[in-house]
Amino acid sequence: MTTINTTIDAVTAPDAEARAHDESTTADGRTITAQQLSAGRRAHELDRAHVFHSWQAQGPFDPMTVVAAEGPYIWDGEGRKLLDMSSQLVNANIGHQHPKVVAAIQEQAASLCTIAPQYVNDARSEAARLIAELTPGDLDHVFFTNGGADANEHAIRMARLHTGRTKVLSAYRSYHGGTQLAVNVTGDPRRFANDYSAEGIVHFMPAYQYRSYFGATTEEEETQRALQHLEDMITLEGPSNIAALILETVPGTAGIYAPPAGYLEGVRELTARHGIVFIADEVMAGFGRTGRWFAVDHWDVQPDLLTFAKGVNSGYVPLGGVAISDAIFETFRDRVYPGGLTYSGHPLACAAAVATITAMDEEGMIDNADRLGRDVIGPALEEMAQRHPSIGDVRGMGCFWAIELVKNRATREPLAAYGGSSPEMNRVIAAMKAGGVLPFANFNRIHVVPPLNTPDADVRFGLEVLDDALRIADEYVS
Incomplete structure (x- = not known):
């Protein structure tokens, strides 16, 4: 069965350097401890033994573990800090642990x-x-x-x-x-x-x-x-x-x-x-x-x-x-x-x-979402579209944006077929995760949907990671 929402695919295995880090400091000085990581590994074992996941073929699915979350960030089972540009399933509108x-x-x-x-x-x-x-x-x-x-x-x-x-x-x-x-x-x-x-x-x-x-x-x-x-x-x-x-x-x-x-x-x-x-x-x-x-x-x-x-x-x-x-x-x-x-x-x-x-x-989050879309997200995505031939369309408002990735702008052939994913899309998604961003992806699209109160600097960081990952998508443009 094809995974529909690639946001919840497993994070690719971290490199040796990332594995060496036992702790990751949060915004308020807290750390992800070895005990939390151990508990996360145990949770993953129990999940694979007993949890039946939605929209998945159960056998090959290797879900990412989340051990902590705060504001626009989550920490995975390896202690890596990831900017949550998915707002989970576009529901964590005010971020985590408000x-x-x-x-x-x-x-x-x-x-x-x-x-x-x-x-x-x-x-x-x-x-x-x-x-x-x-x-x-x-x-x-x-x-x-x-x-x-x-x-x-x-x-x-x-x-x-x-x-x-x-x-x-x-x-x-x-x-x-x-x-x-x-x-x-x-x-x-x-x-x-x-x-x-x-x-x-x-x-x-x-x-x-x-x-x-x-x-x-x-x-x-x-x-x-x-x-x-x-x-x-x-x-x-x-x-x-x-x-x-x-x-x-x-x-x-x-x-x-x-x-x-x-x-x-x-x-x-x-x-x-x-x-x-x-x-x-x-x-x-x-x-x-x-x-x-x-x-x-x-x-x-x-x-x-x-x-x-x-x-x-x-x-x-x-x-x-x-x-x-x-x-x-x-x-x-x-x-x-x-x-x-x-x-x-x-x-x-x-x-x-x-x-x-x-x-x-x-806290003015509605106006902030409108401003982020108008002044930060929208202009950045439009500028990326000028440089990345893999971007077929940019659209959105507020903190609710999508880019369609294509192999050919003239024919609009999608980078992944309607109803499925593709190795090409999986490479783009993996690059974003490796860069420290948890994306929301569906079929041939990347959705840019951060929490409405995400600081500008963090949104820009997420967009920079996306920009870099799109170089992979450009490799498949004909």
Whole structure:
């Protein structure tokens, strides 16, 4: 089985010099001790004996051990310090071990570790208030889940019950989660092995200008043709049969390709015209990743439902949710909603969310993400594209960027085929790790997605390592 997310491939074996280092000093003077390294080796042994990993063929997989993390850095099982330019799975938005969030979890654990979801708890109530204040329009009601996949599952369930319809429209080149419905809604190869064509999902072609499915040569053409395609799909599938359209505002693992001008507004108009619930999947793009609290804020579009997870509490404790409009809330005012979770609104997770949102606000992380994208990451990647013929496209915003690596700019032949990796990509990734950077890679792309509060100097270091590694990609350009 091909590894989809090469971020979690094993780190290549360190050289002898790196092995000789038993300690690595952290920013506050702490060290990675021989005892920690020994514990890490034991953890690796137990992992290989007992842990079944996601999205992997279990036999050949040799996962990297992490023994410590702080700010934008992690330390691996050999004691090497790596800049986390992946934010793990693009969820550690405020970095690792933020003291305010760690303290909030500790304080909550001391007072109330867990309580069933039918009871009120102050952490959940406050988290819901803060989220409702940040979401656009009248998305003032929050249903908490354990993560993004079940948030999308519940959003679709709400839409179906609200409309009395069944079908759901979803774009190809998308990812919405690994549970049964969510993975069928997904539009990338991770769906293939789990697709039984029985979930009422209809996929449509996305607006993706670099590899346009519509022969578009300009942004305006891409928008117009993609919207016409979507309108045709709605007509051919029968508007009265379609409960919802779910769309990642800015697709994440599918390629960080923002919608062309006018596209998102056009989707909102089409769904409103036909009474189709518009679900904005902001699981990865939300909570500051694009330089706004939510990516929809860039286009001033209000969905009917908005799903979130990951950045809501920087992944410190599992949490996701659905922000619900007044109209859909009213459907369930006097009608039982047939769904729930034992850990919905878990106190530890919600306390972490309150602390995360508060820290992001007080420390200006949203504006900082916008500035990093505009002044540091974007210009550096654009400059690299002028020097590296292996870069076919650069795109992104905030701390959410991707470069597509190609063998030929004219033909746009990817450095790794859609749905897999390649020896060429593996060499680039290994070079970045050897240079001290943990990257996020998928298919033929490198994603530049550091924590939103990463210091400029560290971001520039990560970009310099990427720049150097791209010399390997250039070797394969024809």
